[in-house]
Amino acid sequence: MSGRLFQFKASAASGTTATIHVPDVAEDSPATESDDFSAGSIDSKWTEIDNNTLLTVVHDGDSQLVLKLATSATSQLAGVVQEDNADNQFAITCRVRIAAYDINFGGAGIAVCEDIVGNPTTAGLLYAYLSASADQVDITVQSWTDWDTFSGGTTYFSTETGLTSVCFRIVVDKTGGNCYVMYSSTGESNSWMNCGTVPISGVLASVDTFGCFVKEHNSGQDSWGTFTNFEYTTLTGVTDADRQFAYGAGVAI
Numbered sequence: 424m425s426g427r428l429f430q431f432k433a434s435a436a437s438g439t440t441a442t443i444h445v446p447d448v449a450e451d452s453p454a455t456e457s458d459d460f461s462a463g464s465i466d467s468k469w470t471e472i473d474n475n476t477l478l479t480v481v482h483d484g485d486s487q488l489v490l491k492l493a494t495s496a497t498s499q500l501a502g503v504v505q506e507d508n509a510d511n512q513f514a515i516t517c518r519v520r521i522a523a524y525d526i527n528f529g530g531a532g533i534a535v536c537e538d539i540v541g542n543p544t545t546a547g548l549l550y551a552y553l554s555a556s557a558d559q560v561d562i563t564v565q566s567w568t569d570w571d572t573f574s575g576g577t578t579y580f581s582t583e584t585g586l587t588s589v590c591f592r593i594v595v596d597k598t599g600g601n602c603y604v605m606y607s608s609t610g611e612s613n614s615w616m617n618c619g620t621v622p623i624s625g626v627l628a629s630v631d632t633f634g635c636f637v638k639e640h641n642s643g644q645d646s647w648g649t650f651t652n653f654e655y656t657t658l659t660g661v662t663d664a665d666r667q668f669a670y671g672a673g674v675a676i
Contacts, residue, residue, distance in 0.1 A: 456505055456655030460488040469503040469634070470540050477501060478637070488650040490531065490637045497640065498528060500550075500570040504539060504634030511597040512658040514665070515633050518651040520588040521555045528640035529555030531648020533591050535602060538631040544568065547626040550636060551591045551604050551618070555646060559583050562604050562618045564627050570638065576626070580604070580618035590615075595630050596661040597623065602630070603665070 450457060458466060465480055465488065477493040478501035492501055517533050532552025539546035547566045554561055565576030586608055592615070594603040604618040623630060635653065639646035658665060 450652075450654060454655045454657065456508070458488075458653045459486055460650065460653070461486045465503065468505055470505070471501075471503055472539055472543055472634075472636075473501045474543055475499060475501075486651065488635060488653075490635060490648045490650070492529075492637045492639050492646040494643060494645055495639065498571055498638070499640065500567065500636055500638040502534070502634050502636030504534075504536065504632040506540060507631050507633060510657050512595065512661050514592055514594045514654075514656045514658060516590060516592040516652075516654040516656070517635065518588065518590045519553055519635075520649045520651075521553045521558075521647070529638065529644075529646040530561070531555070531637045531646070531650075532635075533593060533650075533653075534634060534636050535593055535595055535627075535630045536632045536634075537627065537629050539567065540632055542567075544571075546632075547628060549593065549602055549604070549621050549627050550638075551593060551606065552636070552638070553586065553589060553648075555639075558585050558587055560586065560589065560606050560618070562621070564621060564625075566626050569626075579621055584608075593633075594658070594661060594665050595623075595633075596658075597630060599661060600624065602627075603661075 460482060471480060477495055477499055479491040480503060481489045490502060492499055515533055519531050521531050530552040532550055534548045534550040536548035537546040544567050549564050551562050560582055561578060562580035563576055563578045569576045589606045589608050592605045600623050602621045602623060605615045606618065607615040635650045637646050637648040
């Protein structure tokens with residue numbers, strides 16, 4: 424994570440430093456699961472989830488993953504995932520931008536899921552996303568069937584923010600049986616908002632995959648999402664700082 428850690432001084436004469444983390448800067452020594460999306464095509468470690476063949480996966484030449492979901496009269500969810508490794512405690516972080524607005528039930532975000540590769544039409548998932556219909560942050564737990572019908576599911580957090588670009592972080596603690604979700608518009612270490620605790624039980628009975636998704640329920644406009652610097656971090660224990668902030672307590676500038 425050293426590639427994202429910066430210290431700043433208020434002035435050359437000041438002895439006070441502020442430590443911030445910039446998720447838009449690639450890591451120096453990324454984990455195998457991390458991806459700065461700088462290759463000419465998507466890496467083979469990602470598996471496409473696209474039950475209705477509506478998803479287009481592209482790189483835009485600027486170290487961004489772009490997911491475009493074609494118009495549909497029914498609700499759709501599609502994306503790219505990696506299958507979980509043996510880590511019991513880890514975190515995923517990514518900056519997400521929505522590239523089109525006023526899309527009925529449209530959105531883009533990151534998720535941790537049950538085995539959505541093996542069970543692509545029924546797996547439960549915890550989805551942290553930006554809504555393209557209301558420019559708000561939503562943290563929702565639903566099953567794939569629920570996404571197809573827009574029934575059931577639990578919304579853990581929803582706020583009117585007017586945001587169209589945020590950093591999301593999901594901390595997974597299988598040992599403790601919970602997930603923790605945060606977001607930040609700037610990525611500075613003192614700016615992350617804790618969205619609450621989501622149990623690994625019920626609809627989300629396990630965490631087997633993780634990745635990037637777009638969704639929509641709209642017959643007139645495509646839903647676009649862009650993803651920058653997907654980061655996977657193995658954790659040794661989940662501390663209060665992990666639960667409350669994405670990168671721990673920072674020093675305000």
